[in-house]
Amino acid sequence: MSVTSERSRQIPTADDVTIANLFADPYPIYHRMRAQAPIHWVPAVNRYMVVGHEACHTVELDDERFSADETNSLMKRAMGHSMLRKDGAEHDVDRRAYGGVLRPKSIKTRWQAVFENNYAIYAQRLRDAGPGADLVRDFAAPYAAENLRVILGLENATQDDLQRWSQTLIDGTGNYADDPEVWAKAERSSREVDEAIDEMLRRRRTDPDDSLVSILGASGMPLDALRANLKMTIGGGVNEPRDALATTVWALLDRPGQLSTVRAERRWIDAFEESIRWIAPIGMYPREVTADTVLAGMELPKGARLGVVVGAANRDPEVFEDPDAYNIDRPRKPHLAFGGGSHFCAGAWVARASVVATALPRLFEDFPGLRRDDSHPVEVGGWVFRGVLSLPVHWN
Numbered sequence: 001m002s003v004t005s006e007r008s009r010q011i012p013t014a015d016d017v018t019i020a021n022l023f024a025d026p027y028p029i030y031h032r033m034r035a036q037a038p039i040h041w042v043p044a045v046n047r048y049m050v051v052g053h054e055a056c057h058t059v060e061l062d063d064e065r066f067s068a069d070e071t072n073s074l075m076k077r078a079m080g081h082s083m084l085r086k087d088g089a090e091h092d093v094d095r096r097a098y099g100g101v102l103r104p105k106s107i108k109t110r111w112q113a114v115f116e117n118n119y120a121i122y123a124q125r126l127r128d129a130g131p132g133a134d135l136v137r138d139f140a141a142p143y144a145a146e147n148l149r150v151i152l153g154l155e156n157a158t159q160d161d162l163q164r165w166s167q168t169l170i171d172g173t174g175n176y177a178d179d180p181e182v183w184a185k186a187e188r189s190s191r192e193v194d195e196a197i198d199e200m201l202r203r204r205r206t207d208p209d210d211s212l213v214s215i216l217g218a219s220g221m222p223l224d225a226l227r228a229n230l231k232m233t234i235g236g237g238v239n240e241p242r243d244a245l246a247t248t249v250w251a252l253l254d255r256p257g258q259l260s261t262v263r264a265e266r267r268w269i270d271a272f273e274e275s276i277r278w279i280a281p282i283g284m285y286p287r288e289v290t291a292d293t294v295l296a297g298m299e300l301p302k303g304a305r306l307g308v309v310v311g312a313a314n315r316d317p318e319v320f321e322d323p324d325a326y327n328i329d330r331p332r333k334p335h336l337a338f339g340g341g342s343h344f345c346a347g348a349w350v351a352r353a354s355v356v357a358t359a360l361p362r363l364f365e366d367f368p369g370l371r372r373d374d375s376h377p378v379e380v381g382g383w384v385f386r387g388v389l390s391l392p393v394h395w396n
């Protein structure tokens with residue numbers, strides 16, 4: 001690692017970091033970087049990566065200095081201009097329009113029953129796939145996608161559509177290589193989502209209900225913003241609960257002592273929160289510096305593109321002792337897996353209700369002797385988004 005230019009001379013350059021290494025296992029890289037400095041210029045990522053917990057949290061809380069509205073945003077190209085790329089009042093208007101749809105009261109009165117029903121459907125699918133089934137493909141992914149499909153109110157789509165849209169739109173958001181094939185798929189999904197939304201908006205105009213599409217349609221939000229916000233929610237609302245669920249199951253299966261404590265004391269929430277600290281489903285998100293500034297004692301120029309690496313912040317030894325260990329008994333300290341500040345995840349209650357209150361306890365109840373298929377290693381991958389790619393399981 002060397003040292004960069006005049007302006008940011010205090011900031012080291014991590015020129016040995018590669019995307020392939022980050023994808024395989026980013027944590028040793030983050031530890032090495034963090035030990036040297038909380039911010040690095042990383043040529044392979046073409047950004048300053050912020051890897052210290054305190055620095056990441058400072059960025060999250062200050063959208064005047066650190067804007068979410070990035071120049072030449074790939075997310076805006078893939079999905080349109082959603083609240084996730086807006087700051088201040090402009091952001092708040094969109095976020096307020098979501099009303100109570102993703103909040104505890106609606107979950108209690110409306111969505112909890114949906115999660116339970118979907119749990120039963122996809123637990124049966126897992127059972128039908130038989131021992132050796134892949135917990136990600138045969139349960140977590142369709143369960144998360146179907147939950148979101150119902151909340152959005154896309155009666156004219158299937159959970160398979162949601163999975164495909166989510167993946168291809170996210171791939172567009174991360175298309176730093178400008179691969180035309182990736183753009184083609186993202187654009188196709190974007191058109192399909194627009195058509196599905198437009199049709200549902202027409203239906204709900206005369207027959208409103210409590211789905212997100214209906215509530216946003218009635219809110220007066222301009223169509224472009226409405227479409228962008230729903231695409232962003234599809235991008236964020238499928239993979240993250242899927243990954244959080246599968247990672248938690250994997251962590252517990254490999255730690256029978258912690259699993260028996262969790263089961264005996266009903267500590268599913270601790271198992272879940274520790275899992276998203278340990279492997280944050282969203283590992284990095286972007287911000288842009290609005291004026292020359294100093295962060296964590298380091299100079300950043302106006303226009304600097306940042307990666308807020310919550311995957312690294314969540315393993316900062318300044319905050320979490322023995323940070324690489326999965327430990328449900330560690331002292332509760334704020335992790336950054338749901339983000340922070342004005343963009344704090346709008347779906348955190350949905351994730352907790354569908355994963356913690358429903359799927360996790362029921363899976364361990366309904367599949368006695370649930371265990372990993374030792375003949376197939378667990379596949380884990382990613383760094384911007386990280387999760388268990390495949391988790392073959394057996395049960396009695």
Ligand code: HEM
Nearest residue numbers: 083084237240241244282285337338339343345346347351
């Ligand atoms: C464990 C599961 C989840 C995790 C770890 C997670 C993580 C995050 C993070 C880190 C952000 C902020 C990103 C940034 O500031 O750039 C975010 C925002 C958001 N998430 Fe989630 N998410 C999860 C589940 C969900 C679900 C299930 C939904 C939808 C039902 C959802 C909807 C949203 C929305 C709409 C935003 C944008 C909020 C805003 O800009 O104000 N998320 N999420």
